[in-house]
Amino acid sequence: MSKFPALFFLIMFMIGTDTFLVSPLLPTLQAEFGVSTDSAGWMLSAYALGSAVFALIAGPLSDGWNRRVVLLCGLTAFSVCTFLCGLATDFWTMCLFRLLAGISAAFTAPQVWASIPSVLPPQRIARTMGLAFSGLAASQAFGVPIGSWLASGGWSVPFWTIGCASLLLAVFAYFALPSMPPMPSPSSSAGASTGLGAILRRYVPLARSGKARAGFLAYLLIHLGSGAAFAFSGKWLAEDFGLTVGEIGTAVIFLGLGNLLGSAISSSASRKLGAARTVAAAMLGAAALYALLPQLSPVSAATAVYFAICTLLGIVFPLVMGALTSLNASLRGTISSLANATMNGANTLGAWLAGLMFVHLGGYSAIGLFAAVCLAASLATFLAGGLFARESSRAASAGRPASN
Template sequence: MGKFTALFFLVMFMIGTDTFLISPLIPTLQAEFGVSTGHAGWMIGAYTLGSALFALIAGPLSDGWNRRTVMLCGLLGFSAATALCGFADGFWTMCLLRFLAGVSAAFTAPQVWASIPAVMPASRIPKTMGVAFSGLAASQAFGVPIGSWLAAAHWSVPFWTIGAASLLLAAAVFRLMPDVKPAAAPPGGRAAILRRYAPLAASSRARSGFLAYLLLHLGSGASLAFAGKWMADRFALPVGQIGTVMMFLGLGTLLGSLLGAYPARKLGRANAAAAGLALIAALYVLGPHLGSLPAATALYLLIFALLGMVFPVIMEALTSLNASIRGTISSLANATMNGANTIGAWISGLLYAQLGGYAAIGLFSAVCLLLALGAFLAGGVLAERAPARGGEAAAKP
């Protein structure tokens, strides 16, 4: 069973590494392709756009397919699209290939979460879920910085490396993963896929929760998208050193995700999330004005640690909206996250170029997080709820 745990961790690590790989490379790619700062964010946004558009259908559709086959095909497409990014000869070619990589990731990641209950004993499902989630946090701590160090040789090397590693992972899936076939075709076919979203659309708590989740990722995504550009401009850091700073930020996320359950238990879910979001908003405003690299690194490490603590609390609240459609909720959350990151990267580029650089982005991120907090609290999404009969909590309109 340990082989499945390691496999799921590595798949999520690879997808997480690729998600924000371009962030520290923006100054280099901007010069390589001769693209303006206002448009450079689309090299990040193209990936998240592809993932957001297809996440809504990838999860529900794959419920009727062999998950091993879907994961294998997704990884092969992900490997090819990412490796080809290293051969991109222009801005629009890079955006197209990043879009295709995002589409492939949208089909790959849901299979991890859906396959864990099918291949793991019940007693090991929670731990395996946690290990898979930690793969995303570890990707920010180690994967993105490693990519930045590889880019010191040439900007294309990280893309080729991730493409080759993903191909090896596909071979491991082919050899190690058993078939995970659906017990029966989903009733009602395609129409049923759309109907799975109906309880969420009818629930005011769900609408408030996903609006808040959109705002949360809009703010955090905008801040992260041009963090590498700001470091290069503010502190004259080369791409390799930007990767080192990103490693500390990723370690903050990993630390926060590992320790996040403690404040939620001590303070309660609503209080822990509210305190975390309010503090992050204040730090977003302060961060761009720091003139010392160590101080800036420490502050953003704290921001990412707090985000690592808050995100699991919020995801727990969202998935408890309706226990019978948790897969659909996860797909919608993934689409919301990537859609928000897409818009955030675009807005971030405009703010950086037109309205005073990273300070404008920090203010925008702070406003987004405060609005997210207001939506969470107004909708009662973070309120502690007793489980419904049978251990499931249903969404109430």
């Protein structure tokens, strides 16, 4: 059993590191391919675009196939496409390979969240969800410095390293993971059909479920607030505290460690307090700290408070994902992919709104208040929707769709 948490942690670490990899390499790649700053951004956007768009398709498709096969194929394709990025000869081939890597990640990452309840007993699901999120948190903390360090041997080296490491993980997963055939869904008779109608039909039970609607709205609000706050945190640290780019990078690593800590202790907190109380306490604490954050003057105090916020959110996210995937056992891939798309969309919208607030509403104070309101509204939506009701836990433990 212990091999599964390690495998899922490493898969999410690789995907997360690949996501952040291009950022420190962007000036080098821009010079290498001779493109403008505006065009260079597409090397970042291509990956995100492929991941966000295809997640909505990959989830429903994976629920009609053997989940082990989908994960293995996605991880293998991810490793190959990432390796090919290191062989790109011009700007457009790099964008193509980044797009393909993002598409492959869209088929891989949701299978991790969907597979955890399938291969582990109920009492270990929350802890393993936390470890998988720890992989993402660790990539956020260490992905940029790892990429920069590997790039000292040439800009291609980070891509080749992650590609080879991911391929080794695919080999390990081939021997470690059991078969996970699709569960019969009472809402669809299409089976493994891949038509557009079959894909859309897998979203119908979620659209009809009040609990699912509330859960995804609350999930969107969490990322809308936290995404807005994080998007302009660097500019806030530079303008209000005079931090250099290097010092801001160190602060981001510190925040990633907070997220990692929260993910690691999430299941323990849930066992002691219960999922609903843990989520409520953590989200209320984070909301209060977001409102306080812009008012702090010493940079050490501001960083410490932001670290606490990241720790609290690190506690929340695994529990929320566990609750979402318990909504319907036959649609875990669809749910995980929709959660991924919701997160990306909310972060994008949050960054745009943060820019407007920073310019027109008095800087980071408005953003901190906005984040606090979003988290409070998210918590109210979670509680009103009953996502953490005991009925959901019993249904998940029994492997049945939760009642509406």
